[in-house]
Amino acid sequence: MAFGKGQVSTEGGSIKRFIGVASVFIIGVNPTKEELEKLYGRELESAPEYVGEAEVGEEGNKRKVPQVRLDFITKADPEKYKDGAGEPLDFISKVSLFIRKEYRYNRDQTKVQVIDKYGNTAWVGVEDAKNHVIPMYSNGPANIDKDYRPAYYGEEDLIKFLIAYLNIPSPLKFVKDENKYVWQDATKLPDSEATLEHIEDYFKGDFTEISTILGYQPNNKLKILFGIRTTDDNKQYQTAYTRMFLKNNVTDYSKLDADVKQTQEAGAMTNSEFDCTDLHEYVVEGTNFAQPAAGAMPFPPASQGQTPWGQQK
Numbered sequence: 487m488a489f490g491k492g493q494v495s496t497e498g499g500s501i502k503r504f505i506g507v508a509s510v511f512i513i514g515v516n517p518t519k520e521e522l523e524k525l526y527g528r529e530l531e532s533a534p535e536y537v538g539e540a541e542v543g544e545e546g547n548k549r550k551v552p553q554v555r556l557d558f559i560t561k562a563d564p565e566k567y568k569d570g571a572g573e574p575l576d577f578i579s580k581v582s583l584f585i586r587k588e589y590r591y592n593r594d595q596t597k598v599q600v601i602d603k604y605g606n607t608a609w610v611g612v613e614d615a616k617n618h619v620i621p622m623y624s625n626g627p628a629n630i631d632k633d634y635r636p637a638y639y640g641e642e643d644l645i646k647f648l649i650a651y652l653n654i655p656s657p658l659k660f661v662k663d664e665n666k667y668v669w670q671d672a673t674k675l676p677d678s679e680a681t682l683e684h685i686e687d688y689f690k691g692d693f694t695e696i697s698t699i700l701g702y703q704p705n706n707k708l709k710i711l712f713g714i715r716t717t718d719d720n721k722q723y724q725t726a727y728t729r730m731f732l733k734n735n736v737t738d739y740s741k742l743d744a745d746v747k748q749t750q751e752a753g754a755m756t757n758s759e760f761d762c763t764d765l766h767e768y769v770v771e772g773t774n775f776a777q778p779a780a781g782a783m784p785f786p787p788a789s790q791g792q793t794p795w796g797q798q799k
Contacts, residue, residue: 503724504577505714507742508765509566509707509734512651512700513578514559516693525559525578537691540586552587554688556644556696563707567765577765581710581726583647586639587689602631604657605645605680629658629667638685643728648699649680650708650731707734711742713760714768725758739763 514521519533540553558581564574590599597609608628610621615636621628648654657678658667670678684695709732715725730745743762750756 503714503722503768504562504575504579504712504765505759505761505768506763506765507709507711507732507739508560508562508577509709510560510562510579511705511707512558513561515696515700516555516557517559522559536693537689540584542586542588552689554585554587556583556585556688556693557581558583558647560710562765569767575765575767579712579724579726581647581728583644583728584640585644585685585688587686588639589636590639590641599637599642600630600634601637601641601645601681602634603681604631604675604678605642605649606630606634606657607637607642608634626666631657641682641685645680645682647708647728647731650733651700651706652680652703653706653733653735654678654680708732709734709736711739711746711760711762712765713758715758717757727755727758727760 514525516534516536517525519530522534523530534557536555536557538553538555539550541548542551543549560579560581562575562577562579564576567575567577569575591597591612592609596611598612598615599607600610600615601607606629608621608630610619614621615634618632618634620630620632655670655674655678657670657675659670660667669675682695684692687693687695711727711730713725713727715723717723727742727746729749730742732739732742739762746755746760746762
Protein backbone atom coordinates (compact mmCIF):
# COMPACT_ATOMS: atom_id res chain seq x y z
CA MET A 487 0.00 0.00 0.00
CA ALA A 488 1.35 3.41 -0.95
CA PHE A 489 -0.63 6.54 -0.13
CA GLY A 490 0.41 10.08 0.68
CA LYS A 491 -0.95 11.37 3.98
CA GLY A 492 -3.05 13.97 2.18
CA GLN A 493 -4.16 17.34 3.50
CA VAL A 494 -7.01 18.67 5.58
CA SER A 495 -9.98 19.24 3.28
CA THR A 496 -11.57 22.69 3.23
CA GLU A 497 -14.27 24.29 1.13
CA GLY A 498 -13.00 26.55 -1.63
CA GLY A 499 -14.31 30.06 -2.06
CA SER A 500 -17.52 30.25 -4.02
CA ILE A 501 -17.40 32.42 -7.11
CA LYS A 502 -20.83 33.42 -8.28
CA ARG A 503 -21.34 34.10 -11.97
CA PHE A 504 -24.41 35.43 -13.72
CA ILE A 505 -26.03 35.02 -17.10
CA GLY A 506 -28.84 36.87 -18.89
CA VAL A 507 -29.96 40.39 -19.76
CA ALA A 508 -29.40 42.91 -16.98
CA SER A 509 -30.49 46.48 -16.46
CA VAL A 510 -27.29 48.13 -15.26
CA PHE A 511 -25.91 51.43 -14.02
CA ILE A 512 -22.51 52.64 -15.25
CA ILE A 513 -20.45 53.31 -12.14
CA GLY A 514 -17.08 53.94 -13.75
CA VAL A 515 -15.09 54.10 -16.96
CA ASN A 516 -11.40 53.19 -17.12
CA PRO A 517 -10.95 53.48 -13.36
CA THR A 518 -7.56 53.70 -11.67
CA LYS A 519 -6.10 50.82 -9.66
CA GLU A 520 -7.23 52.46 -6.44
CA GLU A 521 -10.76 52.98 -7.74
CA LEU A 522 -10.99 49.36 -8.88
CA GLU A 523 -9.78 48.07 -5.53
CA LYS A 524 -12.48 50.09 -3.82
CA LEU A 525 -15.16 48.78 -6.21
CA TYR A 526 -14.13 45.13 -5.95
CA GLY A 527 -13.12 45.22 -2.28
CA ARG A 528 -9.74 43.55 -2.85
CA GLU A 529 -6.20 44.43 -3.79
CA LEU A 530 -5.00 44.17 -7.39
CA GLU A 531 -1.52 43.09 -8.39
CA SER A 532 -1.04 45.78 -11.02
CA ALA A 533 -2.63 48.91 -12.44
CA PRO A 534 -4.83 48.52 -15.55
CA GLU A 535 -3.33 49.58 -18.87
CA TYR A 536 -5.91 51.03 -21.22
CA VAL A 537 -3.67 52.20 -24.08
CA GLY A 538 -1.66 49.67 -26.04
CA GLU A 539 -1.32 47.99 -29.41
CA ALA A 540 -3.18 45.35 -31.38
CA GLU A 541 -1.58 42.98 -33.85
CA VAL A 542 -3.66 42.90 -37.02
CA GLY A 543 -3.37 41.54 -40.55
CA GLU A 544 -3.00 38.12 -42.12
CA GLU A 545 -0.23 35.65 -41.37
CA GLY A 546 2.97 36.85 -42.97
CA ASN A 547 1.70 40.41 -43.18
CA LYS A 548 1.02 41.34 -39.58
CA ARG A 549 1.42 44.83 -38.19
CA LYS A 550 0.81 46.62 -34.90
CA VAL A 551 -1.80 49.36 -34.52
CA PRO A 552 -2.44 51.64 -31.52
CA GLN A 553 -5.48 50.42 -29.59
CA VAL A 554 -7.42 51.67 -26.60
CA ARG A 555 -9.61 49.63 -24.26
CA LEU A 556 -12.64 51.26 -22.68
CA ASP A 557 -13.69 49.42 -19.52
CA PHE A 558 -17.20 50.34 -18.40
CA ILE A 559 -17.85 49.12 -14.85
CA THR A 560 -21.49 48.13 -14.51
CA LYS A 561 -23.72 47.35 -11.53
CA ALA A 562 -26.99 45.46 -11.90
CA ASP A 563 -30.02 47.30 -10.55
CA PRO A 564 -30.34 45.87 -7.00
CA GLU A 565 -34.04 46.74 -6.91
CA LYS A 566 -34.73 44.57 -9.95
CA TYR A 567 -32.67 41.43 -9.38
CA LYS A 568 -32.89 39.28 -6.24
CA ASP A 569 -31.35 36.00 -5.17
CA GLY A 570 -33.22 32.94 -3.92
CA ALA A 571 -33.52 34.47 -0.45
CA GLY A 572 -34.98 37.69 -1.83
CA GLU A 573 -31.79 39.66 -1.26
CA PRO A 574 -30.52 42.08 -3.95
CA LEU A 575 -27.97 40.57 -6.31
CA ASP A 576 -24.56 42.13 -5.83
CA PHE A 577 -23.42 41.92 -9.44
CA ILE A 578 -20.65 44.26 -10.55
CA SER A 579 -19.01 43.46 -13.86
CA LYS A 580 -16.94 44.96 -16.64
CA VAL A 581 -17.82 45.58 -20.28
CA SER A 582 -14.78 46.18 -22.48
CA LEU A 583 -14.92 47.91 -25.85
CA PHE A 584 -11.89 48.36 -28.08
CA ILE A 585 -11.06 51.08 -30.61
CA ARG A 586 -8.14 50.83 -32.99
CA LYS A 587 -6.40 53.84 -34.48
CA GLU A 588 -7.31 52.93 -38.04
CA TYR A 589 -10.36 53.12 -40.24
CA ARG A 590 -12.40 49.99 -40.84
CA TYR A 591 -12.10 48.52 -44.34
CA ASN A 592 -13.49 45.36 -45.88
CA ARG A 593 -11.18 42.42 -46.63
CA ASP A 594 -9.95 43.61 -50.03
CA GLN A 595 -9.78 47.30 -49.00
CA THR A 596 -12.32 48.35 -51.65
CA LYS A 597 -14.91 49.62 -49.17
CA VAL A 598 -14.71 51.63 -45.96
CA GLN A 599 -17.21 51.81 -43.12
CA VAL A 600 -18.54 55.32 -42.69
CA ILE A 601 -20.48 56.86 -39.81
CA ASP A 602 -22.68 59.96 -39.64
CA LYS A 603 -23.47 62.33 -36.77
CA TYR A 604 -26.39 60.16 -35.66
CA GLY A 605 -24.31 56.99 -35.34
CA ASN A 606 -25.68 55.44 -38.55
CA THR A 607 -23.14 53.38 -40.48
CA ALA A 608 -22.78 52.07 -44.03
CA TRP A 609 -20.16 50.48 -46.27
CA VAL A 610 -19.13 52.68 -49.18
CA GLY A 611 -16.64 52.28 -52.00
CA VAL A 612 -13.43 54.14 -51.17
CA GLU A 613 -13.75 56.61 -54.07
CA ASP A 614 -17.46 57.15 -53.42
CA ALA A 615 -16.72 57.85 -49.77
CA LYS A 616 -14.42 60.71 -50.75
CA ASN A 617 -17.38 62.29 -52.55
CA HIS A 618 -19.93 61.45 -49.81
CA VAL A 619 -22.04 59.30 -52.11
CA ILE A 620 -25.02 57.60 -50.44
CA PRO A 621 -24.84 53.87 -51.27
CA MET A 622 -27.85 52.27 -52.91
CA TYR A 623 -29.27 48.96 -51.74
CA SER A 624 -31.92 46.72 -53.30
CA ASN A 625 -34.61 48.40 -51.18
CA GLY A 626 -33.36 51.96 -51.69
CA PRO A 627 -30.66 54.33 -50.42
CA ALA A 628 -28.81 53.62 -47.17
CA ASN A 629 -30.21 55.35 -44.09
CA ILE A 630 -27.20 57.58 -43.54
CA ASP A 631 -26.65 61.32 -43.71
CA LYS A 632 -24.31 62.45 -46.50
CA ASP A 633 -22.23 64.36 -43.97
CA TYR A 634 -20.39 61.21 -42.90
CA ARG A 635 -16.76 60.28 -42.27
CA PRO A 636 -14.72 57.04 -42.09
CA ALA A 637 -15.34 55.12 -38.87
CA TYR A 638 -12.60 53.93 -36.56
CA TYR A 639 -12.45 50.21 -35.97
CA GLY A 640 -14.73 49.60 -32.97
CA GLU A 641 -16.37 53.02 -33.05
CA GLU A 642 -19.77 51.67 -34.11
CA ASP A 643 -20.09 49.46 -31.01
CA LEU A 644 -19.10 52.34 -28.72
CA ILE A 645 -21.67 54.65 -30.30
CA LYS A 646 -24.39 51.98 -29.92
CA PHE A 647 -23.46 51.61 -26.26
CA LEU A 648 -23.70 55.34 -25.59
CA ILE A 649 -26.96 55.72 -27.55
CA ALA A 650 -28.57 52.94 -25.49
CA TYR A 651 -27.29 54.40 -22.23
CA LEU A 652 -28.39 57.98 -22.93
CA ASN A 653 -31.71 56.78 -24.41
CA ILE A 654 -31.14 58.88 -27.53
CA PRO A 655 -34.10 58.79 -29.95
CA SER A 656 -33.63 57.39 -33.43
CA PRO A 657 -33.22 59.90 -36.28
CA LEU A 658 -35.44 57.61 -38.35
CA LYS A 659 -39.07 56.59 -38.12
CA PHE A 660 -40.80 53.64 -39.76
CA VAL A 661 -43.65 54.39 -42.18
CA LYS A 662 -45.81 51.29 -42.18
CA ASP A 663 -47.77 52.14 -45.34
CA GLU A 664 -44.55 52.55 -47.31
CA ASN A 665 -42.74 49.74 -45.45
CA LYS A 666 -39.58 51.81 -45.02
CA TYR A 667 -37.72 54.12 -42.69
CA VAL A 668 -37.69 57.87 -43.31
CA TRP A 669 -35.91 60.71 -41.54
CA GLN A 670 -37.55 62.42 -38.59
CA ASP A 671 -38.61 66.06 -38.91
CA ALA A 672 -35.62 68.38 -39.09
CA THR A 673 -36.60 70.00 -35.78
CA LYS A 674 -36.22 66.66 -33.98
CA LEU A 675 -32.91 65.60 -35.49
CA PRO A 676 -30.62 67.54 -33.11
CA ASP A 677 -31.91 65.35 -30.25
CA SER A 678 -30.66 62.29 -32.14
CA GLU A 679 -27.07 63.39 -32.63
CA ALA A 680 -24.46 60.93 -31.38
CA THR A 681 -20.96 61.63 -32.56
CA LEU A 682 -17.52 61.45 -30.96
CA GLU A 683 -15.18 64.33 -31.67
CA HIS A 684 -12.07 63.52 -29.64
CA ILE A 685 -11.23 59.88 -30.37
CA GLU A 686 -7.62 60.82 -31.06
CA ASP A 687 -7.35 61.85 -27.39
CA TYR A 688 -8.20 58.33 -26.24
CA PHE A 689 -4.92 57.03 -27.61
CA LYS A 690 -3.14 59.55 -25.37
CA GLY A 691 -4.95 58.20 -22.31
CA ASP A 692 -7.44 61.08 -22.16
CA PHE A 693 -10.98 59.73 -21.74
CA THR A 694 -12.59 63.02 -20.74
CA GLU A 695 -15.03 62.92 -23.65
CA ILE A 696 -16.49 59.58 -22.55
CA SER A 697 -16.77 60.64 -18.91
CA THR A 698 -18.49 63.86 -19.96
CA ILE A 699 -21.01 62.02 -22.14
CA LEU A 700 -21.87 59.56 -19.35
CA GLY A 701 -22.36 62.53 -17.04
CA TYR A 702 -25.25 63.84 -19.15
CA GLN A 703 -27.50 61.20 -17.56
CA PRO A 704 -25.62 59.85 -14.50
CA ASN A 705 -28.61 57.87 -13.20
CA ASN A 706 -29.52 56.19 -16.47
CA LYS A 707 -29.44 52.46 -17.10
CA LEU A 708 -29.10 50.31 -20.21
CA LYS A 709 -29.52 46.60 -20.77
CA ILE A 710 -26.57 44.34 -21.47
CA LEU A 711 -26.45 40.61 -22.16
CA PHE A 712 -24.01 38.84 -19.86
CA GLY A 713 -22.71 35.32 -20.35
CA ILE A 714 -20.06 32.77 -19.46
CA ARG A 715 -16.87 32.33 -21.49
CA THR A 716 -15.06 28.99 -21.24
CA THR A 717 -11.37 28.83 -22.11
CA ASP A 718 -9.53 25.95 -23.77
CA ASP A 719 -8.31 24.79 -20.36
CA ASN A 720 -11.92 24.74 -19.10
CA LYS A 721 -11.76 27.86 -16.94
CA GLN A 722 -14.87 30.02 -16.87
CA TYR A 723 -15.12 33.80 -16.81
CA GLN A 724 -17.85 36.41 -16.83
CA THR A 725 -18.28 38.02 -20.25
CA ALA A 726 -20.64 40.39 -22.05
CA TYR A 727 -22.13 40.50 -25.52
CA THR A 728 -20.89 43.72 -27.10
CA ARG A 729 -22.47 43.59 -30.56
CA MET A 730 -25.86 44.84 -29.43
CA PHE A 731 -27.03 46.90 -26.47
CA LEU A 732 -30.61 47.66 -25.48
CA LYS A 733 -32.26 50.75 -24.09
CA ASN A 734 -33.58 50.23 -20.59
CA ASN A 735 -37.25 50.23 -21.64
CA VAL A 736 -36.83 47.27 -24.05
CA THR A 737 -38.47 44.07 -22.80
CA ASP A 738 -38.54 42.04 -26.01
CA TYR A 739 -35.18 40.30 -26.40
CA SER A 740 -35.97 38.42 -29.63
CA LYS A 741 -33.78 40.63 -31.85
CA LEU A 742 -30.92 40.30 -29.39
CA ASP A 743 -31.34 36.53 -29.33
CA ALA A 744 -31.32 36.40 -33.15
CA ASP A 745 -28.19 38.57 -33.26
CA VAL A 746 -26.36 36.26 -30.85
CA LYS A 747 -27.28 33.19 -32.88
CA GLN A 748 -26.19 34.85 -36.12
CA THR A 749 -22.87 35.87 -34.54
CA GLN A 750 -22.15 32.38 -33.25
CA GLU A 751 -23.24 30.70 -36.49
CA ALA A 752 -20.68 32.91 -38.23
CA GLY A 753 -18.00 31.45 -35.96
CA ALA A 754 -17.58 34.27 -33.42
CA MET A 755 -17.92 33.98 -29.62
CA THR A 756 -18.54 30.24 -29.90
CA ASN A 757 -16.78 29.66 -26.57
CA SER A 758 -19.35 31.80 -24.75
CA GLU A 759 -22.77 30.81 -23.45
CA PHE A 760 -25.61 33.34 -23.42
CA ASP A 761 -29.23 33.23 -22.32
CA CYS A 762 -31.57 35.99 -23.52
CA THR A 763 -33.72 35.95 -20.41
CA ASP A 764 -33.58 38.17 -17.32
CA LEU A 765 -30.34 38.05 -15.34
CA HIS A 766 -29.95 35.08 -13.00
CA GLU A 767 -27.19 33.14 -11.28
CA TYR A 768 -25.36 30.71 -13.54
CA VAL A 769 -25.60 27.14 -12.30
CA VAL A 770 -23.80 24.24 -13.95
CA GLU A 771 -26.08 21.25 -14.28
CA GLY A 772 -24.57 18.04 -12.91
CA THR A 773 -24.21 15.02 -15.18
CA ASN A 774 -26.48 12.07 -14.41
CA PHE A 775 -24.36 8.92 -14.21
CA ALA A 776 -27.25 6.68 -13.08
CA GLN A 777 -27.84 5.20 -16.51
CA PRO A 778 -25.27 4.65 -19.28
CA ALA A 779 -25.79 6.66 -22.44
CA ALA A 780 -27.60 4.94 -25.28
CA GLY A 781 -25.25 2.59 -27.09
CA ALA A 782 -22.57 2.83 -24.41
CA MET A 783 -20.73 -0.37 -23.51
CA PRO A 784 -20.62 -1.05 -19.73
CA PHE A 785 -17.41 -2.24 -18.09
CA PRO A 786 -17.26 -6.05 -18.00
CA PRO A 787 -17.58 -7.49 -14.51
CA ALA A 788 -14.27 -8.25 -12.79
CA SER A 789 -15.44 -11.84 -12.27
CA GLN A 790 -14.93 -12.41 -16.00
CA GLY A 791 -11.24 -11.76 -15.51
CA GLN A 792 -11.37 -8.59 -17.58
CA THR A 793 -10.97 -4.92 -16.73
CA PRO A 794 -11.49 -1.91 -19.01
CA TRP A 795 -7.67 -1.79 -19.30
CA GLY A 796 -7.01 -5.42 -20.22
CA GLN A 797 -6.65 -8.86 -18.63
CA GLN A 798 -6.43 -9.01 -14.87
CA LYS A 799 -3.18 -10.29 -13.45
